[in-house]
Amino acid sequence: MKVIYKVWLDNNGKAFGEGPYELLKRVEQTQSLHQAANQMGMAYSKAWTILRITEQRLGFSLLNRKVGGRSGGGSQITARAKNLMKHYEGFRKDVEKAMRKSYRRHFGYLEEGVSI
Amino acid sequence: MKVIYKVWLDNNGKAFGEGPYELLKRVEQTQSLHQAANQMGMAYSKAWTILRITEQRLGFSLLNRKVGGRSGGGSQITARAKNLMKHYEGFRKDVEKAMRKSYRRHFGYLEEGVSI
Numbered sequence: 120m121k122v123i124y125k126v127w128l129d130n131n132g133k134a135f136g137e138g139p140y141e142l143l144k145r146v147e148q149t150q151s152l153h154q155a156a157n158q159m160g161m162a163y164s165k166a167w168t169i170l171r172i173t174e175q176r177l178g179f180s181l182l183n184r185k186v187g188g189r190s191g192g193g194s195q196i197t198a199r200a201k202n203l204m205k206h207y208e209g210f211r212k213d214v215e216k217a218m219r220k221s222y223r224r225h226f227g228y229l230e231e232g233v234s235i
Numbered sequence: 236m237k238v239i240y241k242v243w244l245d246n247n248g249k250a251f252g253e254g255p256y257e258l259l260k261r262v263e264q265t266q267s268l269h270q271a272a273n274q275m276g277m278a279y280s281k282a283w284t285i286l287r288i289t290e291q292r293l294g295f296s297l298l299n300r301k302v303g304g305r306s307g308g309g310s311q312i313t314a315r316a317k318n319l320m321k322h323y324e325g326f327r328k329d330v331e332k333a334m335r336k337s338y339r340r341h342f343g344y345l346e347e348g349v350s351i
Binding site for chain 1: 243
């Protein structure tokens with residue numbers, strides 16, 4: 120037995136969660152939305168749409184898009200995106216810890232081992 | 236902005252969560268799976284299947300079914316079901332509290348109000 124959970128920020132629709140976080144993390148690493156989408160096996164257009172909707176629901180920009188140039192452009196995450204990701208990481212860690220604790224406390228009697 | 240979460244017990248598939256809990260709660264109140272299903276706008280056969288699968292994944296019985304009799308039968312929840320529900324209620328309460336706390340801590344900066 121284990122506990123499974125899904126958690127996300129909502130603002131009249133899904134505003135931020137695991138998907139956009141993963142995408143931004145990869146943009147940060149690769150400086151390219153194309154490469155980030157590719158790594159996640161996702162069409163560029165889908166990745167672009169996800170981030171556009173996420174920006175709308177959050178109310179601030181996540182990407183600075185560089186057009187053209189020697190390397191053919193690229194994307195960088197904004198300072199606000201970076202800040203959001205940092206907070207999201209802390210939130211996720213807290214929630215994970217609380218889940219484990221609550222599960223052990225209330226459902227530990229169901230079994231010997233506990234996994235999440 | 237708010238946080239939304241879904242949480243359930245899993246044992247090679249969804250084992251227990253909000254749906255089965257609601258159903259059992261209504262069986263406890265009405266002593267009838269027919270009435271419980273009806274209150275939830277669910278076909279009796281669907282309610283029956285949900286509880287059967289839940290029993291399989293949990294590994295113990297949830298309902299004692301009375302057949303026939305003056306009132307035409309009925310259902311009562313087992314002592315183990317009652318115990319599980321009690322633990323689930325405690326778990327849900329703990330998780331709700333932890334979510335609020337973590338959300339406020341990490342995302343309070345996004346807005347004035349906090350709602351879950």
